[in-house]
Amino acid sequence: MSVLEKGLSEEEQLSKFMAKIEAGEKIEADDWMPEDYRTALIKLISMHGISEIMGALPEKEWVPKAPSLKRKLGIMAKVQDEMGHGQMLLRVTEDLLKPYGKTREDLMQDLFKGDLKFHNVFHMATKSWADAGMVGWLVDGAAIITQTNMLNASYGPYARALKRICSEEVFHAQHGEAIIMALTEGTVEQKLMIQECLNRWWDSLLMFFGPASKQTTGSSKQDITMKYRIRTKTNEELRQIFFTKYIPRILSLGLTIPDETIHFDQEKQEWIYQQPDWNEFKEIIKGNGPKSQERLDLRRTSYETNKWVRDALAK
Amino acid sequence: MTENDPINQDYQKAVIELLYQLADDDFIHAFRGSEWLGLAPHIEEDVAFSSISQDTMGHTAMFYRLLEELGEGSADHLAQGRSSIERKNCVLVELVNGPGNYMEKPRYDWAFAVVRNYFYTQAKAIKIQSLKNSSYKPLSDAAVKVKMELYFHLLHWKTWFTQLMTSTDEARKRMEEATERVFAELDGVFSQGSYRVKIVDFGLIEDETILRKLWIQELSPIFQSINLTMPESFGMKHGNGRDGEHTGDLEQAIQTLSEVYRLNPAAAW
Amino acid sequence: MKRINGSGTLWRNRWGDRGGYMVEEAKKTFYEEYEVFSKRTSTTPMQYQFSLLAPNDDMALMMAQENFMRREPVADIWVVKRSNIRKVTVEERDMLQRLDNKDYRTAKGYGYLKKKWRHYEQQMIDEKEILSWGGDQRNDGK
Numbered sequence: 145m146s147v148l149e150k151g152l153s154e155e156e157q158l159s160k161f162m163a164k165i166e167a168g169e170k171i172e173a174d175d176w177m178p179e180d181y182r183t184a185l186i187k188l189i190s191m192h193g194i195s196e197i198m199g200a201l202p203e204k205e206w207v208p209k210a211p212s213l214k215r216k217l218g219i220m221a222k223v224q225d226e227m228g229h230g231q232m233l234l235r236v237t238e239d240l241l242k243p244y245g246k247t248r249e250d251l252m253q254d255l256f257k258g259d260l261k262f263h264n265v266f267h268m269a270t271k272s273w274a275d276a277g278m279v280g281w282l283v284d285g286a287a288i289i290t291q292t293n294m295l296n297a298s299y300g301p302y303a304r305a306l307k308r309i310c311s312e313e314v315f316h317a318q319h320g321e322a323i324i325m326a327l328t329e330g331t332v333e334q335k336l337m338i339q340e341c342l343n344r345w346w347d348s349l350l351m352f353f354g355p356a357s358k359q360t361t362g363s364s365k366q367d368i369t370m371k372y373r374i375r376t377k378t379n380e381e382l383r384q385i386f387f388t389k390y391i392p393r394i395l396s397l398g399l400t401i402p403d404e405t406i407h408f409d410q411e412k413q414e415w416i417y418q419q420p421d422w423n424e425f426k427e428i429i430k431g432n433g434p435k436s437q438e439r440l441d442l443r444r445t446s447y448e449t450n451k452w453v454r455d456a457l458a459k
Numbered sequence: 460m461t462e463n464d465p466i467n468q469d470y471q472k473a474v475i476e477l478l479y480q481l482a483d484d485d486f487i488h489a490f491r492g493s494e495w496l497g498l499a500p501h502i503e504e505d506v507a508f509s510s511i512s513q514d515t516m517g518h519t520a521m522f523y524r525l526l527e528e529l530g531e532g533s534a535d536h537l538a539q540g541r542s543s544i545e546r547k548n549c550v551l552v553e554l555v556n557g558p559g560n561y562m563e564k565p566r567y568d569w570a571f572a573v574v575r576n577y578f579y580t581q582a583k584a585i586k587i588q589s590l591k592n593s594s595y596k597p598l599s600d601a602a603v604k605v606k607m608e609l610y611f612h613l614l615h616w617k618t619w620f621t622q623l624m625t626s627t628d629e630a631r632k633r634m635e636e637a638t639e640r641v642f643a644e645l646d647g648v649f650s651q652g653s654y655r656v657k658i659v660d661f662g663l664i665e666d667e668t669i670l671r672k673l674w675i676q677e678l679s680p681i682f683q684s685i686n687l688t689m690p691e692s693f694g695m696k697h698g699n700g701r702d703g704e705h706t707g708d709l710e711q712a713i714q715t716l717s718e719v720y721r722l723n724p725a726a727a728w
Numbered sequence: 729m730k731r732i733n734g735s736g737t738l739w740r741n742r743w744g745d746r747g748g749y750m751v752e753e754a755k756k757t758f759y760e761e762y763e764v765f766s767k768r769t770s771t772t773p774m775q776y777q778f779s780l781l782a783p784n785d786d787m788a789l790m791m792a793q794e795n796f797m798r799r800e801p802v803a804d805i806w807v808v809k810r811s812n813i814r815k816v817t818v819e820e821r822d823m824l825q826r827l828d829n830k831d832y833r834t835a836k837g838y839g840y841l842k843k844k845w846r847h848y849e850q851q852m853i854d855e856k857e858i859l860s861w862g863g864d865q866r867n868d869g870k
């Protein structure tokens with residue numbers, strides 16, 4: 145698809161491209177880019193975008209149920225932001241898809257067919273109001289760590305979208321913290337509710353960062369994204385940052401981490417922890433998670449039920 | 460006037476009654492809007508619609524707080540702790556968004572959403588305009604604030620209404636059906652219930668017949684422009700919500716919106 | 729898409745890596761692309777925000793503010809259909825380059841006047857001085 149600049153060979157284009165990103169310059173949608181850069185971006189950003197759209201659903205389960213006027217407003221704004229983040233990321237993806245003639249419609253169909261995956265955490269069930277807090281606090285906390293890792297991504301439109309997204313994530317984290325603290329400082333039942341919730345989410349949170357290497361699950365896109373300066377840190381480095389930032393905070397609220405072995409090894413300068421079941425991770429991503437099909441069905445039903453609206457105005 | 464003055468007591472009762480109508484209307488309306496979150500026909504629209512639901516929930520909070528100040532209990536309790544027979548909202552806002560549930564097979568009806576939102580918001584705008592001259596100062600102050608946000612709500616729904624009405628045959632058919640359903644309950648939106656005379660005599664708001672007339676005046680040119688006939692009269696098919704008449708849809712709504720709160724109404728959430 | 733040399737409607741560069749004049753295949757969909765611009769206050773300039781998909785101008789406008797400016801004041805909004813924007817193509821970007829020899833066009837090229845004015849025992853009227861005239865200070869003859 146890429147059209148060569150006058151007189152430059154493919155190799156010359158590539159070395160110009162690499163020199164540009166290595167100098168910290170940004171690539172824009174219209175610029176020449178190697179095919180595998182484009183495909184890596186499409187894969188990464190479409191998954192990120194659709195994860196926001198699918199990720200709105202588990203939290204949305206608690207939107208109409210939020211237990212006070214203030215919480216009703218807060219969680220509406222929070223889930224709205226997730227949809228808004230999805231909007232921006234899908235726009236970035238859609239512009240990258242132009243050479244292939246694909247549109248948002250195709251992205252939605254890819255999602256329904258199971259070709260476009262979404263993050264493992266959004267395949268999980270929510271069971272109590274504590275989940276609304278947990279998603280805002282720790283799931284978004286994990287997301288903030290992976291997203292800030294790409295704030296300087298070589299692809300300009302993605303970096304700019306992430307900048308907008310990350311500034312809104314600050315509100316999300318605080319919204320989550322407010323819910324969590326109300327529970328940890330609340331009644332015995334509320335404390336049990338949040339501890340049970342943490343126990344359920346812990347493995348999913350570890351999985352969120354992806355496997356440490358492709359040996360773990362057989363595939364990993366971290367190599368190519370690092371080569372092209374889309375991200376700078378490995379999955380494991382990000383997971384370790386998450387531990388460092390959040391473990392002390394979790395413990396300070398009187399919560400227990402459901403992993404007796406977890407500790408910081410001073411000599412190795414890293415957190416030692418129990419690995420989650422990476423086979424389960426693979427199954428979840430494939431669409432065999434506890435709520436995968438239900439959530440897809442929810443999205444599909446609403447998309448198809450409203451098709452007449454899009455048809456009506458498409459003229 | 461003193462606390463125990465019978466006129467003062469009567470006045471306060473009328474204020475409280477009207478505030479319940481306004482607060483419950485917006486609360487249930489915003490709740491139905493919040494069920495749509497994530498399920499609208501288009502992502503960009505989903506985001507815009509949610510802002511409207513949030514604004515409306517914000518107006519709700521203002522009205523419940525006025526009730527709180529009059530000793531009716533905490534705003535959160537008033538919103539979540541009252542049973543369906545105690546509710547004063549009109550039936551139109553309580554009706555479900557469509558078949559299914561927001562958690563499962565939501566076959567929500569966008570035509571109904573557009574028409575209900577447009578007609579309701581227009582009625583609200585007319586009431587708010589009248590409330591700006593309310594004899595109850597805290598309410599007229601609140602009306603001035605609410606009015607600021609209604610311009611966008613109204614323009615947003617009017618755009619959807621007129622565009623879908625003038626698009627495909629299928630859309631027109633769906634929109635006309637939705638319009639009929641909304642008209643069948645529209646009288647309930649204007650109704651001031653059994654306190655009507657006092658509410659009006661005390662100068663809290665204009666009479667419902669005037670409000671209804673203004674609504675017709677406002678929408679007639681829009682109807683004409685899209686070749687739609689204004690019906691001779693509206694209805695109150697499932698009863699008058701102002702007097703506690705409601706459908707099972709409201710019961711379901713209250714169950715959902717208070718599910719967590721009811722675990723422990725005394726707890727901080 | 730076919731390429732037409734010389735004539736035809738200007739092909740609005742869809743993904744920019746091709747220049748030239750082409751006929752656009754105009755099939756309108758629900759998903760038209762709009763660029764969104766806004767002003768924060770009445771005195772600030774228009775600023776680019778982001779893009780959105782909408783079926784037409786009015787709908788794009790109805791969605792613009794809540795999608796990109798939910799948390800900031802807005803004094804004005806423009807939505808522009810992307811296909812109406814004539815962008816510089818990648819090939820045309822070469823036209824943006826120029827030599828650094830245009831001192832004659834800037835104050836920098838006239839810096840020597842400062843010294844000359846000193847000779848006439850006057851101060852040079854520089855940018856700082858000129859922009860300070862916009863205020864409502866009184867003319868006291870000095």
